[in-house]
Amino acid sequence: MTDAAIVDLHCIDMPADENASDATPLVIIHGLLGSADNWRSHLKAWQRTRRVIAVDLRNHGRSPHAEGMRYAMMADDVIALLDSLSIERAHVLGHSMGGKVAMSLARLSPERVVSLIVADIAPVAYEHGHDDVFAALESVREGKPKTRSEADVMLGEHVDSRPTRLFLATNLVRNDDNVMALRVGLDQIKRGYSDIIGEPDGEQPYEGPTLVLRGADSPYVADAMIPALREVMPSARVVTLKNAGHWLHADQPEAFQQAVEIFLNAQ
Known part of the structure; x- marks a missing residue:
């Protein structure tokens, strides 16, 4: 423990x-x-x-x-x-x-x-291999899309693969401001990334x-x-x-x- x-x-x-x-x-x-x-x-x-x-x-x-x-x-x-x-x-x-x-x-x-x-x-x-994925999620967090289609466009700025974008979109939820927001702790994951790939x-x-x-x-x-x-x-x-x-x-x-x-x- x-x-x-x-x-x-x-x-x-x-x-x-x-x-x-x-x-x-x-x-x-x-x-x-x-x-x-x-x-x-x-x-x-x-x-x-x-x-x-x-x-x-x-x-x-x-x-x-x-x-x-x-x-x-x-x-x-x-x-x-x-x-x-x-x-x-x-x-x-x-x-x-x-x-x-x-x-x-x-x-x-x-x-x-x-x-x-x-x-x-x-x-x-x-090796490090998720920079594009993290950038895509950051784009959605900053862009505050109203719909999943808008979010997909933002994700697509960094990730070409549609299956990967669909997978990333499972981390989106509509918040109280009617915005598609991230439910993952992106900052905590990025700070812990060296341990994740270890x-x-x-x-x-x-x-x-x-x-x-x-x-x-x-x-x-x-x-x-x-x-x-x-x-x-x-x-x-x-x-x-x-x-x-x-x-x-x-x-x-x-x-x-x-x-x-x-x-x-x-x-």
């Missing part, structure tokens, strides 16, 4: 279907600038067999804004949420930045993690069952990173999803769901 103040995280807590077995819950942790809302279709699929909880990390979604984006801090936030939900142990799935939170949680509190699923991220430091926290490897899913068209888990991955997660099975990039759960949702279900059912 760190000395930093715990953030009371928002989450989507979906109980298992009535006919489901009393299986171990699954906790889902989104990536940078994502939220629990991005995972709703997957939640509906997985709740057929178990309780599923998708979290909003600090400075994301409906969770409070707070200084500090160290992985140990975010892992502490998730542990506190599990305590509040009376969840002793869970399967933990994290995508991208959320994958590093999941790795940190598993390394720092392995007794709370039944198994670990990491989606398209390795336990390594990455390595996950924890000194010891996580020895438990681990699945690493990577997109065939994504550079985030390159073959050269596999040795570093195995140092942190020695039991990891690496599965590559064809025709998928970094957002592999959106590019190949059925294949992603099936891979997760097969892994969980084997635990």
Whole structure:
């Protein structure tokens, strides 16, 4: 545990279907600038067999804004949420930045993690790569668009990819001034960016069952990173999803769901 103040995280807590077995819950942790809302279709699929909880990390979604984006801090936030939900142990799935939170949680509190699923991220430091995204969000914050179409034009000044703009637009909410405003803690995220692109926290490897899913068209888990991955997660099975990039759960949702279900059912 760190000395930093715990953030009371928002989450989507979906109980298992009535006919489901009393299986171990699954906790889902989104990536940078994502939220629990991005995972709703997957939640509906997985709740057929178990309780599923998708979290909003600090400075994301409906969770409070707070200084500090160290992985140990975010892992502490998730542990506190599990305590509040009376969840002793869970399967933990994290995508991208959320994958590093999941790795940190598993390394720092392995007794709370039944198994670990990491989606398209390795336990390594990455280069800076979000300047255009931050500039796009700054443009919207300063421009104060009245509509989502106006916001898209502002985002488009910095981001050409429409799918990326649609993803960024999930961070917009209409405020009391009838303006499309950011719900993310952009300033806190930017100040903590060096920690976000850094390595996950924890000194010891996580020895438990681990699945690493990577997109065939994504550079985030390159073959050269596999040795570093195995140092942190020695039991990891690496599965590559064809025709998928970094957002592999959106590019190949059925294949992603099936891979997760097969892994969980084997635990």
